[in-house]
Amino acid sequence: MHIIQEILFVFAFAIAVYLFYRKARQIRLNILLGRDVSLNDHPDLRLKNVLLLAFGQKKMFRNPLVAVLHFFVYAGFLIINVEILEIILDGILGTHRLFRDVLGSVYPVLIGCFEVLAVLVIVGCAIFLIRRNVVRVRRLAMHELDGWPKSDANYILVTEIVLMLLFLTMNTADQALHPDLGPFWVSGAFKGAFEGFSPFALEAIERSCWWLHILGILAFLNYLPYSKHLHIILAFPNAYFSDLRPKGKMENMPAVQKEVTLMLQPELAAAEPAPADMPKFGAKDVPDLTWKNILDAYSCTECGRCTAACPANLTGKKLSPRKIMMDTRDRAEEIGKLGNTEGKTLLRDYISEEELRACTSCNACVQECPVSINPLHIILQLRRHLVMEESSAPQEWNMMFSNIENNMAPWKFSPDDRDKWAIEMNA
Amino acid sequence: MQIKTMAEYFASGESPEILFWVGCAGSFDQRAQKITKAFATILTRIGVKFAILGKEESCTGDPARRAGNEFIFQMMAQNNIMVLNNYEVKKIVTTCPHCFNTLKNEYPELGGNYEVLHHATYLQQLIDAGKIRMKEGGAFKGRKITYHDSCYLGRANEIYEAPRKVLEVLDAELVEMKRCRSNGLCCGAGGAQMFKEEEKGNTRINFERGREAVETGAAVIAANCPFCMTMLTDGVKEQGKEESVKVLDIAELIAMDLEG
Numbered sequence: 143m144h145i146i147q148e149i150l151f152v153f154a155f156a157i158a159v160y161l162f163y164r165k166a167r168q169i170r171l172n173i174l175l176g177r178d179v180s181l182n183d184h185p186d187l188r189l190k191n192v193l194l195l196a197f198g199q200k201k202m203f204r205n206p207l208v209a210v211l212h213f214f215v216y217a218g219f220l221i222i223n224v225e226i227l228e229i230i231l232d233g234i235l236g237t238h239r240l241f242r243d244v245l246g247s248v249y250p251v252l253i254g255c256f257e258v259l260a261v262l263v264i265v266g267c268a269i270f271l272i273r274r275n276v277v278r279v280r281r282l283a284m285h286e287l288d289g290w291p292k293s294d295a296n297y298i299l300v301t302e303i304v305l306m307l308l309f310l311t312m313n314t315a316d317q318a319l320h321p322d323l324g325p326f327w328v329s330g331a332f333k334g335a336f337e338g339f340s341p342f343a344l345e346a347i348e349r350s351c352w353w354l355h356i357l358g359i360l361a362f363l364n365y366l367p368y369s370k371h372l373h374i375i376l377a378f379p380n381a382y383f384s385d386l387r388p389k390g391k392m393e394n395m396p397a398v399q400k401e402v403t404l405m406l407q408p409e410l411a412a413a414e415p416a417p418a419d420m421p422k423f424g425a426k427d428v429p430d431l432t433w434k435n436i437l438d439a440y441s442c443t444e445c446g447r448c449t450a451a452c453p454a455n456l457t458g459k460k461l462s463p464r465k466i467m468m469d470t471r472d473r474a475e476e477i478g479k480l481g482n483t484e485g486k487t488l489l490r491d492y493i494s495e496e497e498l499r500a501c502t503s504c505n506a507c508v509q510e511c512p513v514s515i516n517p518l519h520i521i522l523q524l525r526r527h528l529v530m531e532e533s534s535a536p537q538e539w540n541m542m543f544s545n546i547e548n549n550m551a552p553w554k555f556s557p558d559d560r561d562k563w564a565i566e567m568n569a
Numbered sequence: 570m571q572i573k574t575m576a577e578y579f580a581s582g583e584s585p586e587i588l589f590w591v592g593c594a595g596s597f598d599q600r601a602q603k604i605t606k607a608f609a610t611i612l613t614r615i616g617v618k619f620a621i622l623g624k625e626e627s628c629t630g631d632p633a634r635r636a637g638n639e640f641i642f643q644m645m646a647q648n649n650i651m652v653l654n655n656y657e658v659k660k661i662v663t664t665c666p667h668c669f670n671t672l673k674n675e676y677p678e679l680g681g682n683y684e685v686l687h688h689a690t691y692l693q694q695l696i697d698a699g700k701i702r703m704k705e706g707g708a709f710k711g712r713k714i715t716y717h718d719s720c721y722l723g724r725a726n727e728i729y730e731a732p733r734k735v736l737e738v739l740d741a742e743l744v745e746m747k748r749c750r751s752n753g754l755c756c757g758a759g760g761a762q763m764f765k766e767e768e769k770g771n772t773r774i775n776f777e778r779g780r781e782a783v784e785t786g787a788a789v790i791a792a793n794c795p796f797c798m799t800m801l802t803d804g805v806k807e808q809g810k811e812e813s814v815k816v817l818d819i820a821e822l823i824a825m826d827l828e829g
Contacts, residue, residue, distance in 0.1 A: 204752075387674070388670075388673075388674050388725060388726050388727070389724055389725050389726075390670040390674055390721055390724075390725025390726055391670070391674035391675055392634055392635070392675060394675070394678050394679070395639045395643075398639040398640055398643050399643050399647075399679060401640075401643075402640065402643035402644055402647055403643075403647060405644075406644070406647055406648070406651075423639065424637065451752070453754055453755040453757060453774045453777070454768070454770070454774070456754075456774075456777065457767075457770045457771060457772045457773060457774050457776075457777055458769075458770030458771030458772065459767070459768045459769065459770040460768065460769075461768075496768055496769075499765075499768055500767070500768040500770075501760050502720070502755045502757060502758070502759040502760040502762050502774065503635050503720070503759045503760030504720040504724065504755035504759050504760070505720055505724040505725055506720075506724065506752075506754075506755065508724070509724045509751050509752075522635065522637070525635075525636065525637035526637040526639060527637075528637055529636060529637030529638050530637060530638065530639060530640070535636065535637070535638075536765045536766075538764055538765040538766065539636050539638075539761060539764060539765055541764075542632060542633070542636070542761065542764040542765075543633055543636070543638050543641055546628045546630070546632070546633055546641050546645060547641055547644070550593075550626075550627035550628055550645070551593035551596070551597060551627075551628050552593055552628060552632050552633075552763075552764055553593065553597055553598075555596075555597040557624060557627075558624060559596075559597065560591075560596045560597070560623065560624050560626060561574070561596070561621065561623040561624055562596075563591075563595075563596065563602045563605055563606060564572040564609070564621060564623065567570050567572055567606060567609060567610075568570060568571055568572055
């Protein structure tokens with residue numbers, strides 16, 4: 143009997159790990175579709191960001207109540223992993239509660255802590271379900287989440303509640319079966335529920351919960367890469383690779399810089415080799431973005447804090463920074479699946495000019511994101527493509543460009559009047 | 570008062586303490602010119618030797634770059650850097666957070682390395698050094714002032730305290746809007762929006778911010794940016810409060826009650 147369970151477990155575990163590896167590899171390739179940028183400077187500051195932003199969830203605490211609930215669910219996830227380690231080892235070795243003998247009297251305390259966390263996870267997830275489906279918090283009930291994104295969120299929350307209930311039920315049945323076990327802090331109190339059950343029934347309940355719990359976790363592992371929930375993994379590398387420079391700084395374009403330098407100082411041109419091919423300006427599609435932009439897209443859990451803070455979105459414009467990230471991920475997935483042959487592009491097929499034009503570059507979206515995503519960087523690269531590759535700009539912007547070019551100011555004033563105010567003061 | 574250009578200083582073999590980068594709005598926009606004059610007045614009154622570039626100053630290229638036109642940005646930036654390096658400029662103070670951001674964060678990799686300060690920070694330094702002293706019982710004593718964080722001084726460069734410290738010397742009652750500091754709501758002008766009509770929506774961003782500012786009950790909305798100035802002034806007008814609520818730059822507020 144035991145050996146069959148062991149074989150089945152090892153088999154299920156191996157399949158789950160293999161499938162996860164295969165999908166993770168595909169996502170890695172999709173991320174590497176992006177152009178290369180070097181983000182390895184200042185490892186000390188980057189590690190600090192991982193500790194503060196990812197482990198410490200610093201930005202979540204901009205809203206303390208939600209942050210505490212989210213922290214329960216997060217801590218539950220992290221710490222209950224220790225319990226999962228025991229379950230996996232039990233599964234492979236055919237043992238039962240392997241850590242019990244090793245840890246002695248510490249064991250019930252440890253399991254007790256897990257159980258308290260499990261209850262907190264259930265409470266947290268239940269409140270999150272209510273916020274999404276009953277209270278309908280604005281950012282969680284917007285139309286851009288209609289369909290899959292909305293179901294995705296609910297599946298995750300319900301699955302987490304079910305997994306925790308299975309864990310608690312398993313412990314309860316196990317204590318009814320083995321009176322010397324426990325009592326554990328939470329499930330110990332419910333032992334009475336199984337009074338009068340035959341040992342066979344108790345064993346069946348305990349085993350079923352054990353199997354459903356671990357199969358559920360393995361299935362959930364494989365659900366992650368298809369879901370917004372992938373943030374539980376990618377938040378960490380994303381914090382590490384986040385931009386360390388002031389948010390106001392825009393990425394330089396060395397190709398344009400060089401071209402303008404040669405134009406202003408033609409004497410340098412002789413020494414300069416002719417460029418091999420015409421460089422592309424800005425981004426039209428996902429492969430034109432940086433790999434960090436695509437990592438951002440896969441790290442997004444669609445919480446919508448960016449969109450809730452976006453001045454354009456708040457005043458009814460089409461722009462939603464969250465949608466920019468969702469579109470980028472969807473398009474990266476599409477290219478990963480079908481290749482880049484369809485004639486579709488991120489610009490226009492996913493993100494419209496109207497959305498891009500509404501951005502004030504205020505950095506509120508960048509500031510808000512708890513997992514260090516930068517939607518503004520994508521918006522500005524798409525704008526560069528529109529203006530420099532397609533000469534597509536509102537008429538007023540074209541006027542502004544030509545005013546700057548001809549009058550050195552965005553308005554049509556004579557450059558000779560630039561110091562008129564000073565002459566007035568000197569008089 | 571004698572405001573001198575960098576060229577004049579250079580010709581006389583002297584060098585100023587700071588270059589005052591005026592910016593396009595500060596040079597041409599009638600409302601923003603008052604901010605420029607107020608800041609120049611402060612500098613003159615306390616005896617800071619400063620220069621302007623005068624006709625040699627050009628747009629930093631900020632709006633062109635943010636609209637997507639890197640060519641125009643590079644042309645402006647490289648020209649400005651040539652002028653600034655030519656005069657061996659070391660320290661720049663500007664009354665525009667967009668110019669500040671571009672000069673400070675975007676010019677170094679193009680070869681323009683200067684110490685760049687926004688006037689909020691510079692005024693705070695002058696106050697801390699005891700150089701700026703205010704009249705007893707100034708015009709704003711005890712009155713309510715609310716401060717609007719510009720995006721390019723605030724989130725973009727994380728300067729939140731300096732302008733508030735400057736306002737403290739007015740002895741006024743500082744009240745915060747619901748969205749302030751890193752949560753501050755944009756005025757709607759950044760990212761080259763100043764130069765085009767807003768996209769279709771259900772209200773204007775500056776109306777939303779104007780409403781929020783007026784709701785604080787403040788008599789003065791303090792700004793640090795010529796574009797915010799335009800936007801907030803219109804926002805207050807939309808609320809019908811242009812008589813009772815004034816939008817003023819921090820330099821104007823200081824200049825009004827400067828001692829001596």
